[in-house]
Amino acid sequence: MEIGLSRRRFLKNSVALSVLGGVTLSGPEVLALSQHVNSDKPARYSVPTLCEMCVNKCGLIADVEDGIVKKLNPNPLFPKSRNMLCARGVAGIHALYDPDRLKTPLIRVGERGDGKYVKATWEEAFEYIKNKLVKIVDEEKDNRSCIGYCAGEGLAEHTFKTFMADKFGSANFLNHASLCLQTATAGYTLTLGGYGQADLENAKYIIMAGANRAEAIITPDTMDLFKRTRGKGATLISVDPRYTNTAMHADLHVPIKPGTDLSFVLALTYVVLSEQLYNKEYVKNNFNDFDKYQQHILENQYTPEWAEKITGVSAKTIRTIARDFMAAAPQAVYYQGRRSTWAKNDFQLRRAMALFTALGGGVDVKGGIVFGNKLPLTAHEINTPLYANAESRIEGDDAAIIGSSGSWIAWRNRVEAGETPYPIRGMFVYKQNPMLSIPDTAKTRRMFEKMDLLVVIDTMPSDTALLADVILPECSYLEREDPIRSFPGIEPAIGLRQKVIEPMYDTKPVIEIMQGLSKKLTKPLWEITKKHDEDVQDELQEEDELTYYKENGFDLTEPYLHSQDALNKHAFVDKYGENAWKILREKGVYYPEMAESFKKINNNSYQYYPEDKKAYSMLPIEEQAASKVVADDVYESCDPCSNPADIALWKRTFNTPSKKIECYLGNLAGKGVDPMPTWRQEEHVDVPAGKFKFITGRHALQTQNATQNNVMLLELMRENFAWINDDEAKKRGIEHGDTIEITSSVGSVRIKAYPTPKIIPETIFYVHGFGAKSDGQTFAHRNGASDNEIIEGVIEPVYGAAIMHETLVTVKKVSV
Numbered sequence: 001m002e003i004g005l006s007r008r009r010f011l012k013n014s015v016a017l018s019v020l021g022g023v024t025l026s027g028p029e030v031l032a033l034s035q036h037v038n039s040d041k042p043a044r045y046s047v048p049t050l051c052e053m054c055v056n057k058c059g060l061i062a063d064v065e066d067g068i069v070k071k072l073n074p075n076p077l078f079p080k081s082r083n084m085l086c087a088r089g090v091a092g093i094h095a096l097y098d099p100d101r102l103k104t105p106l107i108r109v110g111e112r113g114d115g116k117y118v119k120a121t122w123e124e125a126f127e128y129i130k131n132k133l134v135k136i137v138d139e140e141k142d143n144r145s146c147i148g149y150c151a152g153e154g155l156a157e158h159t160f161k162t163f164m165a166d167k168f169g170s171a172n173f174l175n176h177a178s179l180c181l182q183t184a185t186a187g188y189t190l191t192l193g194g195y196g197q198a199d200l201e202n203a204k205y206i207i208m209a210g211a212n213r214a215e216a217i218i219t220p221d222t223m224d225l226f227k228r229t230r231g232k233g234a235t236l237i238s239v240d241p242r243y244t245n246t247a248m249h250a251d252l253h254v255p256i257k258p259g260t261d262l263s264f265v266l267a268l269t270y271v272v273l274s275e276q277l278y279n280k281e282y283v284k285n286n287f288n289d290f291d292k293y294q295q296h297i298l299e300n301q302y303t304p305e306w307a308e309k310i311t312g313v314s315a316k317t318i319r320t321i322a323r324d325f326m327a328a329a330p331q332a333v334y335y336q337g338r339r340s341t342w343a344k345n346d347f348q349l350r351r352a353m354a355l356f357t358a359l360g361g362g363v364d365v366k367g368g369i370v371f372g373n374k375l376p377l378t379a380h381e382i383n384t385p386l387y388a389n390a391e392s393r394i395e396g397d398d399a400a401i402i403g404s405s406g407s408w409i410a411w412r413n414r415v416e417a418g419e420t421p422y423p424i425r426g427m428f429v430y431k432q433n434p435m436l437s438i439p440d441t442a443k444t445r446r447m448f449e450k451m452d453l454l455v456v457i458d459t460m461p462s463d464t465a466l467l468a469d470v471i472l473p474e475c476s477y478l479e480r481e482d483p484i485r486s487f488p489g490i491e492p493a494i495g496l497r498q499k500v501i502e503p504m505y506d507t508k509p510v511i512e513i514m515q516g517l518s519k520k521l522t523k524p525l526w527e528i529t530k531k532h533d534e535d536v537q538d539e540l541q542e543e544d545e546l547t548y549y550k551e552n553g554f555d556l557t558e559p560y561l562h563s564q565d566a567l568n569k570h571a572f573v574d575k576y577g578e579n580a581w582k583i584l585r586e587k588g589v590y591y592p593e594m595a596e597s598f599k600k601i602n603n604n605s606y607q608y609y610p611e612d613k614k615a616y617s618m619l620p621i622e623e624q625a626a627s628k629v630v631a632d633d634v635y636e637s638c639d640p641c642s643n644p645a646d647i648a649l650w651k652r653t654f655n656t657p658s659k660k661i662e663c664y665l666g667n668l669a670g671k672g673v674d675p676m677p678t679w680r681q682e683e684h685v686d687v688p689a690g691k692f693k694f695i696t697g698r699h700a701l702q703t704q705n706a707t708q709n710n711v712m713l714l715e716l717m718r719e720n721f722a723w724i725n726d727d728e729a730k731k732r733g734i735e736h737g738d739t740i741e742i743t744s745s746v747g748s749v750r751i752k753a754y755p756t757p758k759i760i761p762e763t764i765f766y767v768h769g770f771g772a773k774s775d776g777q778t779f780a781h782r783n784g785a786s787d788n789e790i791i792e793g794v795i796e797p798v799y800g801a802a803i804m805h806e807t808l809v810t811v812k813k814v815s816v
Helices: 007-013 027-037 092-097 122-139 157-168 182-192 220-226 245-249 261-274 280-286 290-299 304-311 315-328 346-359 408-417 441-449 510-532 534-540 545-551 564-576 578-587 632-637 726-731
Strands: 002-004 044-050 059-065 068-074 106-108 116-119 147-151 173-175 205-209 235-239 252-254 332-334 426-430 453-458 470-473 485-487 493-495 599-602 605-607 692-697 721-725 739-743 748-756 763-767 807-813
Touching: 027 068, 027 092, 068 092, 106 122, 122 147, 122 426, 122 453, 122 470, 122 510, 147 157, 147 408, 157 173, 157 426, 157 510, 182 346, 205 315, 235 245, 235 315, 252 315, 261 290, 261 304, 261 315, 261 346, 280 346, 304 315, 315 332, 332 346, 408 441, 510 534, 534 545, 564 578, 721 726, 721 739, 726 748
Parallel strands: 002 116, 147 173, 147 426, 205 235, 205 332, 235 252, 426 453, 453 470, 692 763, 721 748
Antiparallel strands: 044 059, 059 068, 106 116, 106 470, 485 493, 599 605, 692 807, 721 763, 739 748, 739 807
């Protein structure tokens, strides 16, 4: 990555200097800079804040000494993280003091992707963006949707989206949903009225399929579960092509062929329905179209023997699991998962999983799937303009339901192929790295190469950043205050990310970046709207222009007139008052009656809510006498301390069209989607002789690819290895540590091999989060392999989510 000393000097001399991250600083110099920018603060202090190293947002307390963040400790007051901070959370210090951090705005001066940039001021960067963007929007006659934008998950994602969607006016938003949980959340929500949370602390029987909680997500509920498995109160069934750490701690490991989970769940359901093991009272009170579903399952003969031929799981095992699950119900749950779409039938799989748990009465009950509660905050209202010339999304017809967050794969494929209803001229990328996070990396690169403007806002020089025209450096999460967040759950709370130290280098929080950008763009873009928008032209004939501009939301600066601190205070104080605000600032967390409820039980165990205040069941109970299925005295006295089996009998009101659990989704039938979970053999990808099916996954030491340059984490896991069945490896002469080449239809990678009996034949696995090619990231550069270089860019048909586990590959040993 080549960065010049200044734009003016570079243009004058046409010479660039190779400078790591833009500024050559040693470790001691970085810390000295931290001391300097915080020299006016106390010698020692602590700040409660929220972690940003993964999606969980655990509570932490940062200890600062002489302007340097010395240590990150867990915040014992936060119910969500319960005095835990994982390896990634502790390693957040390196995210702050990483010498490769982006330190100043950069403007590209070479060819796209060659890494040649010149340092710029914020004013120069904003001016460059303005000149390019205004020209593009003018040429596209004020079709704001000609600019796409994407964002990674984070507390400030909404701040960025507010500008691009609500004020700038583009319909083409993309986030991680279609690369992650889209089908899972949709499947559960359309079936149960919400995705919910598995109450792993109180469940007696858990089926965990494809999820590797023991080494991928180290959180309090993970610990709750594994303290109780193997004869200590909970039975855990691990269903996975790999024998993972989760499988090692499970009561039973069930190896299964990738892409066959739906047939497994349908067979479990067949056993329960044919043997009438389900909770008949719960089903009678809470299911809609149960008779249709029962007939569908039984008439299609989804028997364990049928599923055995597809999954490789014995019919005996399937029957045993089904019977044991229902014996433990309602405190039994088929774990929803926190992973990406696996196969083409993934939406139907998640529906089948939800219905299977519900058949045991395990929805909205302690020890099953719970919906919890959420503490309210006051919304910040945005005056959104209407742009008559802004078109709708480009990929809206590529799947049955394309939501507001889009389908990354379908969107990318259309842009790359030039098959869009109107030109996509540019993109703004915030806190996401599409070059490593989207399947078929080569196609993603070709998409970016076609654009006239690419702006990246990030903390690190990622693979995507090195393709940008302009790079805008965001400060790290320890150097900023972000939007306040209400965390729902059994023990709901409000958390606040507070600034620990002042921003280092010439970096800004995203709210200040949007503030500066909106100020630069608002008037020039207003002129474009006046020029091309006939509705605006007509209305301006009868109204004062400045008044119309302000009152109709065309002033892009409006959402950013107040500081993040002021916005947070407004959102909170309106509901809870000034005294509670002081508590939140002091403690970093707030929930009603916190002072009275919070108690230390032992050295690492705390009470946050009394048992009778926990939100195990939040759905309203029908109050009409006719709907009661238990005696009045029992009904009135029932609380969260009651027996879950008793509560499971009650009639509930679910957040679905029928107010019940939906077995049959008739509205989807008209869109070509099966209204009930159905196995379609033609959708299954078989593995030809000599090939493998590639699967991927997460590890608790990496958050997708956001932490790949963190040396504290790399000390624990330097690179990824490819799992291959040891018998398959032996046939190919592959031994541990050998370099192998894995090739698919879209790309090829080289990676070290890990032959093991812990993965089934015809399957290859390696963990996501490695394989960066950006030479601006010293420690991540070419460590291991990126999974998305070989995963094909294919979508499932319901929501357009990326299919991650259906790519066929070949494997061979290579010499290096």
